[in-house]
Amino acid sequence: MAQRSTTTMQATAPALEKVPVAARRAAISVSQIYREIRNGKIGPLVKVGARSSAVPAESVDAWIAARIAEATNKNGGEKIGGAA
Numbered sequence: 001m002a003q004r005s006t007t008t009m010q011a012t013a014p015a016l017e018k019v020p021v022a023a024r025r026a027a028i029s030v031s032q033i034y035r036e037i038r039n040g041k042i043g044p045l046v047k048v049g050a051r052s053s054a055v056p057a058e059s060v061d062a063w064i065a066a067r068i069a070e071a072t073n074k075n076g077g078e079k080i081g082g083a084a
Contacts, residue, residue, distance in 0.1 A: 016046055016054035026064055036063065 017025070022042070023033040036042040037055065042063050048054050 015057040017057045018054050022055050022060045026060055
């Protein structure tokens with residue numbers, strides 16, 4: 001019987017993150033996450049229960065990558081806080 005290696009798969013399955021978890025990962029407040037969702041920068045907001053919402057992890061990843069790119073472009077591609 002042939003074995004399939006799961007370590008060679010690069011694609012990740014879609015995932016949802018609860019709003020407070022996404023806020024912690026993005027290093028912003030829960031209120032700011034909701035502002036970013038309202039402005040269309042993160043999201044969409046997905047109801048996962050009567051009193052629970054989540055956002056796609058991919059949208060949080062993209063938001064974080066955009067903030068890093070912004071910081072890099074503002075500093076001419078130099079690392080922030082690096083030794084000379």
